[in-house]
Amino acid sequence: MKHLLGTKDLTKEEILTILDMAAPMKDIILREIKKVPTLRGKIIATLFYEPSTRTKNSFELAAKFMSADTVSISVATSAVQKGESLRDTVYTLEAMGVDAIVIRHSRNGAPHYLASFSKASIVNGGDGQNEHPSQALLDLFTIREHKGRIEGLKVLILGDIMHSRVAKSNIYALSKLGAEVIVSGPPTLIPEHVKEYAEVCYDVDAAIRKADVVNVLRLQLERQQAGLITSLQDYHATYGLTKERVAKGKDDLLILHPGPMNRGIEIDEEVAYSRQSVIQEQVSNGVAVRMAIYYLLLGGAQA
């Protein structure tokens, strides 16, 4: 594997390899000495054109646990402010000897563009409304840890499907592994073509009742100017994961949320911190999965 651009391009076997590798990586972050020497001498850069706390820190921590050195470029303080192009920024990083670049960008396909000319490995840390593969992989890892499998599970993805790169990466990966994907949310936020991959169920209560797992998406407040939802109160009442809705679902319904949460909008606080919620665990699993990704991209001989 040279780059990680999206789960759409991964095979079932590649996804399973990443999930399998993440288990020994998780053991490393649970022990006292959280470091292995595997990527000593490698340099990993994070290049974030959009704000992020957990993803950026998770990628950086994962690099450090593997003994790679890290360079972090935040757009606000970099030469990007002086008008440096994406291409020139990547050439600059390459000239510094960077082996992998984790990029987050508001434009769909920005990582694919970098991969078309960069000598370094490119990792998609989220591109526009396209994909966020590492988030989907950590979601799958978390689901598999709790349910023992992915195949045959009914996984509900709830909320703003249209704007969500997390939803897309999850839908591709889950369907490759044989899960039954259900999507639910406001009809204005569910694109028509999602039906190729998932069952669309506009009745949220019915969708929750049949689900083994629910992945609640963040309502992207910054992308809601277009009048696609009526009000936040309405959204909560009609589509929010409330205590009442969870009570009517399966007793072992597993609850995920990619963060950051809008409490009281797409998810209730009691639900987010309930026994069925694995939202905190997703964060630590994220580091393990990203270590596995680095290992697969940079660990062996370059083909």
Add this chain to the structure above:
Amino acid sequence: MSELKRKAQVMDAEGVRRALARLAHEIVEKNQGAAEVILVGIRRRGIPLAQRLSKLIGSIEGTEPPVGELDITLYRDDLSTLGPNPIVHRTYIPKPVTDATVVLVDDVIYTGRTTRAAMDALFDLGRPRAVQLCVLIDRGHRELPIRPDFVGKNVPTSKKEVIEVHLEEIDGEDAVYIMEKQE
């Protein structure tokens, strides 16, 4: 990769059994019992060997020492020359290694690099009181200052040769062969 051809058999099932029985006695003798001992098998063939040694020590001492499994992939110094990403397995040691006597168990010692990686991996898990090394076959050609404490059999080899250890649990038979690389 060049083909390997079987050149000679250096141990059969009986030979392996006798060697392990002696190694078990030597481990007990050197450690004055086995109460503080953890046997840690280096993946892959070190693990069944460690399990067998534990049973044998149990039959001598009455209690079987705990057996751990060590995966050293992330500690190797030759990762970038090995080809694409060897699979990483989980490391599992049933009790804390700090203050224990750890006997590392492997099938073959050659350059010593695997042992070095195993020691690095072990020390990231804690601080053992002592580390000893037990191997079924010592084939020579060390590249590091490492010497096993317990050896099943010394087999002088040339660098063109390869030692293949077969174990019932993995390969369906107990035997040790010298293989030769075909040009």
